[in-house]
Amino acid sequence: MRYVVLHKSDKRIRIKTPIINMSYRQADLLEYYLKSLSWVKDAVADERTCNATIIFNNVSDTNEDALRNALDLFDENNEEVKSLLPEESGRSLNREYEEKLIIKIASHYILRLLLPAPIEAAKKEFWKKDLKVRL
Numbered sequence: 001m002r003y004v005v006l007h008k009s010d011k012r013i014r015i016k017t018p019i020i021n022m023s024y025r026q027a028d029l030l031e032y033y034l035k036s037l038s039w040v041k042d043a044v045a046d047e048r049t050c051n052a053t054i055i056f057n058n059v060s061d062t063n064e065d066a067l068r069n070a071l072d073l074f075d076e077n078n079e080e081v082k083s084l085l086p087e088e089s090g091r092s093l094n095r096e097y098e099e100k101l102i103i104k105i106a107s108h109y110i111l112r113l114l115l116p117a118p119i120e121a122a123k124k125e126f127w128k129k130d131l132k133v134r135l
Contacts, residue, residue: 001071006051010059011041013067015052022047024092025085029076032084037070039063047091 003015019026027047034043034054042055056063075081112120 001074003052003071005064008064012053012055013064015054015067017050017052019050022050024089024095026076028085028089028091029081030074032086033074033081034070036084037066039066 002018004018005013006016007014017030022045024047027045030052031043031045034040034045034052039057039060040054041057043052045052054067115123
């Protein structure tokens with residue numbers, strides 16, 4: 001995989017991948033692959049910016065060379081890499097609920113904008129009566 005080093009320090013490196021639109025699955029594959037390497041303490045991949053931040057276990061001059069070799073071997077179609085990915089990741093669940101929340105908020109305000117005030121008042125009265133009947 002090709003990448004550009006954006007920032008580098010002794011124990012951390014931030015890279016940018018050439019992928020224009022990284023999917024949730026691609027970001028998860030890259031993150032779990034990097035976390036599976038023994039010399040990596042932590043890794044975070046961001047699908048929106050197509051960046052990855054890698055934190056190394058110890059300070060070494062060979063960290064960048066090892067990273068270059070590991071990313072050359074990275075292939076998202078490889079079965080070993082696919083086996084690292086869990087069935088449900090937190091990233092996909094967060095995005096799914098985020099989209100539902102945005103749709104719910106947008107529909108609420110669109111209905112408030114489009115419905116006339118008397119219909120809105122009748123709707124509120126209906127819900128009050130409905131709640132009293134249920135209690």
